[in-house]
Amino acid sequence: MRRRHGVGYWFIAPATLHLVLFALVPIVYALYLSLFKWDILKDDKPFVAFANYLTTFQDKFFWNAMWNSTRYTLVSVPVGMAVALLVALLVHQKIRGVTLFRTLYYIPAISSGVAVAMLWTYVYLPEQGLINATLKLFGHPGDLNFLNESAWAMWALVFMSVWTGLGPRMVLFLAGLVAIPNSLYEAADLDGSTRWRTFWKITLPMLVPTTFFVLVTSTISAFQIFTPVYMMTKGEPDRTTDVVGYHIYSEAWEKFHVGLASAKSFVLLVAILGVAYFQYRAMRDQLREYDAS
Amino acid sequence: MKATRTIKNAATYTGLILLAVFLMAPFVWMLFVSLHESKSPIPSMNVWTQRGTFGFLGREYAWVLPEVVPNVWHWDNYRFVLFMPDIPVFRFFLNSVFVTLVVVTGQLLVSSLAAYAFARLEFKGRDPIFVLFLLSMMFAGPVTQIPVYLIVRSFGWLNTYAALIVPGLSSAFNVFLFRQFFASIPKELEEAARIDGAGDLRIYWRVMLPLSKAALATAGAFSFFAVWTDFFWPLLATNSMEMRTLEVGLSVFRNSYGATNWPLQMTAAVIVMAPLLIAFLFTQRYFTRGVMIGSIK
Numbered sequence: 175m176r177r178r179h180g181v182g183y184w185f186i187a188p189a190t191l192h193l194v195l196f197a198l199v200p201i202v203y204a205l206y207l208s209l210f211k212w213d214i215l216k217d218d219k220p221f222v223a224f225a226n227y228l229t230t231f232q233d234k235f236f237w238n239a240m241w242n243s244t245r246y247t248l249v250s251v252p253v254g255m256a257v258a259l260l261v262a263l264l265v266h267q268k269i270r271g272v273t274l275f276r277t278l279y280y281i282p283a284i285s286s287g288v289a290v291a292m293l294w295t296y297v298y299l300p301e302q303g304l305i306n307a308t309l310k311l312f313g314h315p316g317d318l319n320f321l322n323e324s325a326w327a328m329w330a331l332v333f334m335s336v337w338t339g340l341g342p343r344m345v346l347f348l349a350g351l352v353a354i355p356n357s358l359y360e361a362a363d364l365d366g367s368t369r370w371r372t373f374w375k376i377t378l379p380m381l382v383p384t385t386f387f388v389l390v391t392s393t394i395s396a397f398q399i400f401t402p403v404y405m406m407t408k409g410e411p412d413r414t415t416d417v418v419g420y421h422i423y424s425e426a427w428e429k430f431h432v433g434l435a436s437a438k439s440f441v442l443l444v445a446i447l448g449v450a451y452f453q454y455r456a457m458r459d460q461l462r463e464y465d466a467s
Numbered sequence: 468m469k470a471t472r473t474i475k476n477a478a479t480y481t482g483l484i485l486l487a488v489f490l491m492a493p494f495v496w497m498l499f500v501s502l503h504e505s506k507s508p509i510p511s512m513n514v515w516t517q518r519g520t521f522g523f524l525g526r527e528y529a530w531v532l533p534e535v536v537p538n539v540w541h542w543d544n545y546r547f548v549l550f551m552p553d554i555p556v557f558r559f560f561l562n563s564v565f566v567t568l569v570v571v572t573g574q575l576l577v578s579s580l581a582a583y584a585f586a587r588l589e590f591k592g593r594d595p596i597f598v599l600f601l602l603s604m605m606f607a608g609p610v611t612q613i614p615v616y617l618i619v620r621s622f623g624w625l626n627t628y629a630a631l632i633v634p635g636l637s638s639a640f641n642v643f644l645f646r647q648f649f650a651s652i653p654k655e656l657e658e659a660a661r662i663d664g665a666g667d668l669r670i671y672w673r674v675m676l677p678l679s680k681a682a683l684a685t686a687g688a689f690s691f692f693a694v695w696t697d698f699f700w701p702l703l704a705t706n707s708m709e710m711r712t713l714e715v716g717l718s719v720f721r722n723s724y725g726a727t728n729w730p731l732q733m734t735a736a737v738i739v740m741a742p743l744l745i746a747f748l749f750t751q752r753y754f755t756r757g758v759m760i761g762s763i764k
Binding site: 180181182183185186188189190192193195196197198199200201203204207261264265267269272275277278279280281282284285286287288289292293294296297299302304337340345394398400401404405418419422426427432435436439440442443447 | 479482487489494496497500510584585590596600603608610612614636637639671696698699714715718729733735737739740744
């Protein structure tokens with residue numbers, strides 16, 4: 175049978191054109207822009223070579239933002255994953271009505287980010303907010319100003335991210351749990367293994383690929399959070415919630431320093447890829463062990 | 468044995484219900500506050516007593532309710548927010564519906580078309596091009612936002628539907644997802660059609676797509692929620708009131724109108740959330756499945 179080979183190009187043409195226009199050209203364009211000092215409102219656009227990168231490395235507010243994103247990620251990702259694994263174990267049991275709970279737990283994740291931010295601004299209000307009002311019932315003065323105190327604001331965002339991120343992570347862990355063959359558990363039972371030991375020796379090692387996938391995707395998205403910060407804190411108080419996604423946004427769209435913002439976004443990209451690679455290196459042995467088993 | 472199992476089940480259900488309360492409480496709170504009178508102060512945790520008589524029994528009743536449950540239910544808040552004169556919330560809603568429908572349909576078509584070629588056809592450069600699609604997923608996000616804005620601006624598309632729609636018309640992730648799915652479909656099915664003289668386009672449309680309803684539903688559901696709740700791009704790409712989508716419109720609403728008017732803020736939030744919840748009711752099973760397809764790499 176004669177088959178025309180050219181037909182494949184017609185099939186991929188629309189998607190490829192889109193890829194070139196909205197993914198490949200922009201990357202090259204961003205690299206080009208990062209070499210110019212350009213205020214988007216003005217016409218002159220002097221070539222400055224690597225000066226923007228130099229400015230980035232010397233900008234203490236950029237490093238403050240990187241540090242904020244790092245501490246946000248370092249807490250929200252492990253805590254969010256641990257909670258999600260725990261909930262996945264809970265809804266993995268074969269009991270009546272469990273699918274209803276799985277569905278309910280997913281709802282925060284499909285919600286509008288803006289609506290959720292408004293809702294949680296309200297939850298965190300001093301005096302009348304949901305948390306402070308509850309604290310008052312227990313005799314606490316209920317005067318914690320979560321979003322306006324440097325000591326609290328970042329952790330308020332972290333707590334909220336555990337709430338919004340639960341659903342997808344739970345489903346991923348659930349998929350991992352379902353894939354573990356029952357025979358492994360039966361063998362452990364025959365050996366008289368305790369449930370705690372079974373969890374550490376069978377369940378966790380069998381979840382290594384899932385854990386790796388959840389870890390990398392969660393880290394990448396944690397490094398890029400924007401909407402909650404834009405809606406709830408604007409990087410305040412005292413720049414303690416000025417995460418790098420918001421920092422680059424305000425550099426580009428409030429100060430209109432397009433070249434500098436491009437340079438900063440490349441530094442962020444390299445940092446994210448570096449962290450993902452580090453995570454791969456750290457988990458490589460466990461991933462190999464899993465593949466071998 | 469049976470007793471310990473009952474205790475264990477009771478403990479599990481307690482945990483499940485407590486967690487559900489923790490996750491749902493803010494939403495319930497939102498709904499109740501949205502029904503309070505506009506500009507009324509934030510309800511406290513105090514209680515109030517409702518009294519009345521059962522009409523048919525003629526007996527009096529009284530019970531206490533938390534203050535968050537409104538005394539009079541102000542459903543008119545919804546009409547007010549949807550049709551307020553200075554902020555066209557209903558227009559935001561129509562914009563969101565239109566943009567989401569076009570983007571989701573386009574994305575499914577464009578991505579599955581390419582995925583068919585990557586899964587089934589042979590042509591020079593096929594695998595390197597596919598790798599480019601995969602790589603592009605890693606580079607999305609902060610790096611491309613400025614150039615995409617400048618490209619769209621150079622086309623003169625800012626503040627038009629084209630700006631809201633065209634950059635979303637294909638998704639590398641969906642190309643990947645469909646390719647995996649098509650690769651799992653046995654080839655015998657299309658060979659029969661090919662012997663009958665069907666071309667590739669016909670096989671794609673008449674054989675592959677009908678067999679891929681599950682993948683289409685999954686990808687469609689994910690795209691729907693991603694596009695409907697997208698905030699960053701519509702915020703950059705539009706600047707006039709008439710072109711805002713609901714998600715951006717909601718933030719405009721809060722900043723310019725309801726900054727301290729909590730009942731109306733929550734009314735607007737419910738208006739944005741309601742279509743999402745209704746859509747989720749119909750598509751939730753594809754969600755649990757879809758996240759799983761995405762994880763198999």
